[in-house]
Amino acid sequence: MPSLGDLIAPRRLGESFRWLLASSWTSNIGDGIALSAAPLLIASLTSSPLLVAAGAMMQFLPWLLFGLFAGSVADHRDRRRLVMIANGSRAVVVLALVLFLATGHVTVGVVLVTAFLYGTAEVFADTAGSTLLPMLVRPGDLGIGNARLQAGYLVGNQLAGPPLGAFLFAIGSFWPFLVQILCVSLAVVLISRIASTAVPPKLAAAEGTDGATPARDGGTPHPIREGLQWLRGNAPVRTLVLIILVFNVTWAAPWSILVLYATEHLQMGAVGFGILTTASALGGLAGTASFGWLERHVSFATLMRVCLSLEVLMHLAFALTTMPAVAFAIMFGFGAYAFVWGTISTTVRQQLVPMQLQGRIASVNMVGIFAGLVIGQLLGGLIAQAWGLTAPWWFAFGGSALTLAVFWRWISLITAATPSSSSDVDGSEDQSTNEP
Incomplete structure (x- = not known):
């Protein structure tokens, strides 16, 4: 055992x-x-x-x-x-x-x-x-x-x-x-107990655009520009970054006024608001605890579509509900699928990006996340000020549904480009790679 x-x-x-x-x-x-x-x-x-x-x-x-x-x-x-x-x-x-x-x-x-x-x-x-x-x-x-x-x-x-x-x-x-x-x-x-993690110079420099630095015509490009050029030329990773950016805009809009929505619209009070956010973390623990089973039994493409579809439905449910108990259940479910999505999207990006570009592509992804948060928070405040506390949820529902419809087909192309993530009990793994 x-x-x-x-x-x-x-x-x-x-x-x-x-x-x-x-x-x-x-x-x-x-x-x-x-x-x-x-x-x-x-x-x-x-x-x-x-x-x-x-x-x-x-x-x-x-x-x-x-x-x-x-x-x-x-x-x-x-x-x-x-x-x-x-x-x-x-x-x-x-x-x-x-x-x-x-x-x-x-x-x-x-x-x-x-x-x-x-x-x-x-x-x-x-x-x-x-x-x-x-x-x-x-x-x-x-x-x-x-x-x-x-x-x-x-x-x-x-x-x-x-x-x-x-x-x-x-x-x-x-x-x-x-x-x-x-x-x-x-x-x-x-x-400090980990061995050295320096990136070997010119690692995989001769590979193609699906796994290495772009061609360096006319000399060596600026390191940041090199990363952006690789991202522009790699459709699966570029699309993943765009999905994350847009969904962060729609997510941040209602989250920017969540405390007012909880205390005024749902009449939950300060303690209720704290429990509401805790429900999300508990849901996240349930999601991460079940990830090993999900990874073995459900494809990444299906999981990504399910998570993003649940995001759309979550916004709709919050826009419609007036019951704190329902809000707690929604928030628990949000935490569960949100952290499954976060684990999958990070894993897919790490599998697709060559080792010598991991830092630059990760930083572009993070800049996109925070840019989305800033834009979404601003929009959420303006929308709530003009049309009420449920209006940002309706905006998030419509925006996320439209985004999912646009990128639905691309999700299969993103996951098809990754190496198989399945592994046997003894640690052996399938090294096959499918190109889009």
Whole structure:
């Protein structure tokens, strides 16, 4: 009978994956603590909604400013070392904030600058970190590896971290940030146990456009431009990035006013809103726990279509319901399929992108995600202001349904381009590749 450790991280994934998983889970606990502690700190210093919102803005603004550059850096440096340096920088930034808190000199400006610097380091840590898994496990194990990493995000960042951060903040404003420093520092130690993950120079340079750098006529292109040129020439990955971008716009529109929808439209109150978001995380755990079975029994194309179809129906259900109990059920289902989708889309991208371009293509994907969030949040606020709190859900329903109809056929082409993700119990895998 396999041990608990083998169930969480199967032996065939290797020791380096276990160190990566432990580092990721530890770092996510620290981030989850800050997820609740940072807004509480800003709210304790100012009652300005603009400044409170600015705290959240500082977390994703660095992605728009430095995301593409971070991808280029990740493709030309030892990725493990880059994650260590970036996480170490995050710990130093938070330590500076703790010193301001301990001496009583903290201001809103200090917190906002800290958030921006922390977010900038996070861009480099997350971009490089997202490229490590394909270097450590076989293509057939990417799905289960991503599912385990997603589970750590759900438990640490969404479930355990936020209430722990709020509890520590109630004891003293600097305590949650001290614990965050310990978590991030431990994550650095854990990931240091992985062997070197430098990308070999000119890796697969002679391959075609489906798996290597584009032709370099007239000299070597700029690294960022090289990644964008590869993405433009690879239809499956380009289409996947576009799907994610558009669905993030439609998703972010109603999510930007979710707290008002829950407290005013559904009359759930603050506690009900908190339980509503927790239901999503619990659904995500159910989705990631079942991913291994789903991967073995259902094709990726079918899973992607089902997940995106459920997204469309979820928006419609929220637009129609007035019952909190129904909203909880919808949110649980959302968490389940959303994290299955996230695991699949990440796995497919990692299987299709050549190793020397993993950082740049991942960064383009992340920039698209945050750009979609910004656009969607702006649209959601404007739509709700003009037509009411359910109007953003109707916008999301119509927009996501139209997007799914447009890209429905392309989903088969995306998944057909990937190597088979199936693997036998003993770890052997099918290496066949189908081209679109």
